[in-house]
Amino acid sequence: MKESTAPIFLGRDAEIETLAALADRVAAGQGAVVLVEGEPGIGKSSLLEAARVQLAAGGLHVRLGAAKELQQDVPFAAMRPWLDVDATVSRPRSDPICELLRGGDQAGDVAATHEIAVTEAILDRVDVWCATGPVALIMDDVHWADTSSLSVLRRLCSVLDDMALLVLLAARPLPRGQALTALAADLVERRAPVVQLGAIPDAAVAELVRHMVGAAAAPSLLGEVGSANGNPLYITELVAALIREQAIAVVSDTAVATGSVAGERPSASLAEAISRRLGFLSRRTRNVLPMAAALGPAIDVAELAAVLHSPIADIWTAVAEARESGILAVVNSDLVFRHDLIRRVLADQVPASLRSALLRRAGQILQTTNAPIERIAYYLTVGDHELDRTSVAWLVAVADKLVIRAPELAVQLLRRAVTGTEFGSGPRSVLIRLYATALLWNGAAAEAEAEVRVAMSRRPENGDDVEMHWLLAQACQAQGRITDSVAIAEKALTTMDLSVEQAARFQRMCTVHNFFLERFDAAERAGQQAVAMGESSGDLLTTGYGLTALGALRYTRGHLDDALELSTRISSTLADGTGPDQFDPYALRALCLIELDRPTDAEDVLKQAIAHNRRIQGVYLSSNLVAKARLHLLGGRWDDALAECAASTELPNSLGYASVAHSMTALIGIHRGTFNPDTIPAPDDRLGHTGYAYVHAWVDALLHETRGRPDLALKLLVDAQQRLAGGLAAATLYYTFPDIARLAAEVGDTAAARSVTVSADELAARQPTASRNGTALLCRGLADHNPDDLWAAAEAFRRAGRPLFEAHAHENAAVLLADVGRKTDARRALADATRLYSRMGASWDAARTVSRVRPYGIRLGVRGPRNRPKTGWAALTDTERKVAALITEGYSNSSIAAQMYLSRRTIQSHVSSILAKLDLRSRREIAADMAATG
Helix, strand or coil, X not given: CCCCCCCCCCCCHHHHHHHHHHHHHHHCCCCEEEEEECCCCCCHHHHHHHHHHHHHHCCCEEEEEECCHHHCCCCCHHHHHHHHHHHHHCCHHHCHHHHHHHCCCXXXXXXXXXXXXXXXXXXXHHHHHHHCCCEEEEEECHHHCCHHHHHHHHHHHHHHHHCCEEEEEEECCCCCCHHHHHHHHHHHHCCCCEEECCCCCHHHHHHHHHHHHCCEECHHHHHXXXXXXXXXXXXXXXXXXXXXXXXXXXXXXXXEECCCCCCCCCCCCHHHHHHHHHCCCCHHHHHHHHHHHHHCCECCHHHHXXXXXXXXXXXXXXXXXXXXXXXXXXXXXXXXXXXXXXXHHHXXXXXXXXXXXXXXXXXXXXXXXXXXXXXXXXXXXXXXXXCCHHHHHHHHHHHHHHHHHCHHHHHHHHHHHHCCCCCCHHHHHHHHHHHHHHHHHCCCHHHHHHHHHHHHCCCCCHHHHHHHHHHHHHHHHHCCCHHHHHHHHHHHHHHCCCCHHHHHHHHHHHHXXXXXXXXXXXXXXXXXXXXXXXXXXXXXXXXXXXXXXXXXXXXXXXXXXXXXXXXXXXXXXCCCCCCCCCCCCCHHHHHHHHHCCCXXXXXXXXXXXXXXXXXXCCCCHHHHHHHHHHHHHHHCCHHHHHHHHHHHHCCCCCCCHHHHHHHHHHHHHHHHCCCCHHHCCCCCCCHHHHHCHHHHHHHHHHHHHHCCCHHHHHHHHHHHHHHHCCCHHHHHHHHHHHHHHHHHHHHCCHHHHHHHHHHHHHHHHHCCCHHHHHHHHHHHHHHHCCHHHHHHHHHHXXXXXXXXXXXXXXXXXXXXXXXXXXXHHHHHHHHHHHXXXXXXXXXXXXXXHHHHHHHHCCCCCCCCCCCCCCCCHHHCCHHHHHHHHHHHCCCCHHHHHHHHCCCHHHHHHHHHHHHHHHCCCCHHHHHHHHHHHC
């Protein structure tokens, strides 16, 4: 009797129906994610294959992938099978994701953004796939996935609701690493379906046995396989072993266990079943397979022959026999073990010491081949042996690439190298530098600092000392200790013999960090020195840093024309780009234009800044999104502001702008009467909050006012004004002045009224823009009880394009006019205020205005202002209408973002808002609804 090796999938009808229902949902344009869980051999991979066939038949474009045990320390390794399809369409090197994954030849100083860059590129790619039709992304063995890939999966699951995307994952239930646990928790929170695979039913067991032996199974045979507990792989191996032992006979079209077997053999383990199958192979094959299994799931015949010191022909013969027996199979052109559980059983036959030596030898031999450096590194990390000189030399040669491609493996190998036998002071100093770099890339800044400090205490040569100082400065910076990083940089500049390039790096660090530390005099000196250094050496980037520091100082002190001129010089200096450095040549100009009341120009420059940061995946993308939210907040485009805030909060929060975005969202919520006090996070001391520190105080103050405590609200705002007037937030602190002046008038605090008026006058004197003049007029008008100043303030704010503050001026004018008996003028001011508030949806402000004039007998007209509808097409903003129109034309979010010069996350926020306002579920429904409504 010959066993049948044809694939068969039985007993999973309910699970298939579940996946089919999700496929229908995705085909309709609404995303879904499902996790398949089960023990090894229970049929997860078979279910995924059956799902692949059905999904493809249902019109979904299917991409298959599987995580691999040997690549758990290789970032994004589990993602690569999905992406490899694209790489085969065109030249792999032309694919930007391939370029990012390779990472170039040098690790450089961009560790903080490399993973962000790859993640964003992958999400953009998935978005493009989904724009062409429904997509199914299938990943098997997620329990082996690297942390970077799991992070991408979490991000995908958070944005797929309105995408035509099905994410189908399979994993063992236990054990789970931290990253997989976090993904599973996300799936639970979003109530994603989980398919728990258990034993297949008895009827399916009988059918599987019948398929293998070619006849219906008698009770004796079914009893023999009962020890498999319904596990398909276990059943398959047991029956295969019985067939090879000729322990099954077909009698009258019924397969029975022979008498010598039935009821006599104790329940066999899976390992025993596999071992019995191997017993029929030749000795050579039985010797080769465990060794191959110990090296990993895939087999390269040439490499295996080299590692085992065997002729390739002998290895090929053994491999061919294993394929014939069903132990090996070809999957996606790779020769692999048919099931990882089989490989593990075979690998366990190799003693631990022998396996370690085998892997070490594989790593040593493959150094002379074109094998992937990640695989060589993995082999070398196994065991606790010391690296030989050849391996150390290889490690030094590939370290920069390995740090990017597999930072955890790089850390393990370099740690072993620096603690091994002395190879001489030269090589060791190089290894220590590389080790510290790997630690920084791997997020272990504190450990990197400790290693560098120990190395520096040994007094290396001056050249090494310079590099160690640079690494130390970076390590301190990565831990948020920029005071220490500046001290290290300044010491290097004043005490060390630096090359021009080295001096430029330290000088750039000093310019930026002294400004962020609010050491403005030191930042001025550093900026001037950077400009001089850059211009004398032709180093445009250093010149750009110096100009930025000087321009930022002028901006912060309110000298906007000077700051704008410097920002123009930055743009012209760095017109050809900034290389790999995380520098934004546009941000300062955009901020100046906002404050100069040139909102259209500011928005255009912010679009450039966002496109630039999207292109290089710069760390300042979040700050540009917040700046754009601020622009829309001032301009009354509050839905657009909320979209930018939402996009910013989804970014990595390395600079602390998430709390600012949350505060701005809360500020709009208070004005609209929709704010939930539990949604605003506590402020922190990072750059983002420091530059916008008043926003959190502003939210707290208005929240107290809504609760009937105007005195406490005023105190909070006055304290913030006094505390922040000389720091990074000084340039825009005046946004709070109208509320200070109003509250001071309400509670009768003349000292606060006069103080804020003086501050507003000083700011306007420095740069008499319409918005600053309007602020000064409003404060003076309230302090002097002069409604004419408030009329003038309203006109100034109208010219500046700031409707919220224009409404504030009309509101206060209405109160003062009513107080002096000019009721007709008061009604007109009241109507103007409520009209502006209603246009923005500022229902709390409108209600406050009405209540303030009610004691004077002033009422709104019978009709009063009308708010914009909250649902339906009329509720969409101009931006949302543009996005909806592009969706109907079939553009992906990434393509729409590129066309509108927005971030993909902003477009995602707009899409979510459109769906909510239209009460729709998917992008396809947007297109259909737009067509139906004309």
